[in-house]
Each structure stands twice: as C-alpha cells, then as structure tokens.
Amino acid sequence: MNDALLDALRQQAGRDAAGADPVLGLLSQMLAQREQSLTRDLEARGQEEGHLEAEARAAQEARRLEDLRGLEEEQRQAARLARLERLRFRLETLEGGLATAQARLDDLALALGACPNCWGEDPECRLCRGRGQPGFLRPEAAAFRRLVVPALKAASRHPEPRAFAGEERPAPERTTL
Template structure:
C-alpha cells in the first residue's frame, strides 16, 4: 500500500473528508478521475442525507401529537362524564335503598355482596323516614289513586294511568 493510499484510508476511517488526498491519488488518470468523482458525489449525498435525518430528529412532531392530545383530552372528558354518571347513580341507589330499608350496595340482589351477602332485601332494615317520604310515598299515593278509580288497579279507559315512557327525554 502506498503512503497516499494509507493516508486516504486513515482519513476515511477518521470521518474526515478525503477529497484532497483522493485528488492527489487520481492525478492525471482519467479512469480514476471518473471513479473519484462518483465517490465524491456519493459522499456528498450521504452527508446531505445525514444532515436531513438529524434535522428530522430535532424537529418536533407537532401535528400528530396535537391530534393525539385532542384524542386524549376527549377521552379524559368522557371518563369524567362517566365518573359523574356513576356518582349520580350511586347517590340515587343510596337514596332508594335508604327509602326501602335495603342494602345500599345491591338491594339484596347479590349473594356475594360484601355488605349483606344477598340478605339486604327491601324491608330488611328500617327505612329512612325522609327518603321514604321522598321516594316511596309518591308511588304509594299514585298507586292508591289508580286503584280507587278502577277498584282493581289500572284504568283501562284512561291512557294517562299507563306506565310512562322514560326512554324519551
């Protein structure tokens, strides 16, 4: 190996540009000049590609992250809404169970309930008087009124005594 080739190899391994040493090796040989020119172009392309990749790594990914942030925020809002629904349902169950004198967790319907083991059916506990007046008494009055009009229960001729449709707001 010639000293020029050793120098070129050493420059290549160190990462330094080898343009000047390559030009010296080529000298006046036209075939080597063409190869040297191709190598030089390829080196420039690779350097440009490397710079571009480095810029891409530094560039923040705002657009996809912004869309992701929007989805995360939407999910957080939905979870908060579900949590509010669960709180309202629990509050309602607590009020109804207090009015009926039943287990506040399962109304006595769950044999593996940690609180009552399925024995907390309505009437198994003393009802809360305020909750009873608020929840049960309106239903008792409506039932009594309906029975007094027909003597049996439902008034078949009066559609207003039918069970209301709660599915529509």
C-alpha cells in the same frame, strides 16, 4: 503546464526528431508521461468529487428523511396526547355519572329499606349476607317521602305507565318485586 506551451514543445520535438536531439525527445517523452499522469489524477479527483457529492446528497437526503420521521413522530405523539385527553375527559364524565347514579341508588336503598351495597343479591355481602332486599331495613322516612311517596301518588293517578318524551311505543309492563 499550459496547453499552448506543451503544443509548442511537441512541435519543436517533432522538428528536432528529424535532427535526432535526444535531450529534446526525452523531455517531450517526460512531458507526455506527466500529462497522462495529471489527466489520470484529474479523472480520479473528478470521480472522487463525484462520490463525495453523491455522499453529501445522500447524507442530506438522510437528514431530510430523519427530519420528516421526527415530524411524523411529533404528529403521532400530538394525536396520542389529544386522544388521551379526550379519553381522560370521557372518563371524568363517566366517573361523575357513576358517582351520581351511585348516590341516587344509595338514596333509593334508604327510601326502600334495602341494603345499599347489594340490594340483597350477594350472599357474601358484609352488611346483609344476601337478605337486604327492599323492606329488609326500616325505610328512612325523609328519603321515603322524597322518592317513594311521589311515585305512589303518580301510580294511583295513572295506572298505565306513561311514555317518555320521544318514545313512540308504550313502556314495557313492570312487575313488582
């Protein structure tokens, strides 16, 4: 019911109260109760809407936080994958260097007649049982000419060890085996 109609009925009831019209008084009382009931319902709905809006905002904030957590996890995962890729590359580089160094040591062992597995340092070695120091086997001639002969020639020309490029002090004195 609109407010103007309600006010008109109240004024009429006030005038008729003097005349004591019981029907109009009862109608006025019912309208007042109805108005109070509607006011309470509106307030309750307003509070409920406020709660619903607050819940909607909270749910929206929760979704936003979850999205942010997801983005952070994706960034962490991408960083882990990048770090893993760098480690994988480093491992491949180290494995390649190790294979190269092992091949050089094998060639040198052949040139010196040493056990290629342990160089005579492992008493449980299956090949030499710890006796495979340089000279244990007959040196392979091609490897000896390629690796040892140039070193012997250089040693006879330069009795002092030469410093490597960028090295300020002379290399430490080496002892023979």
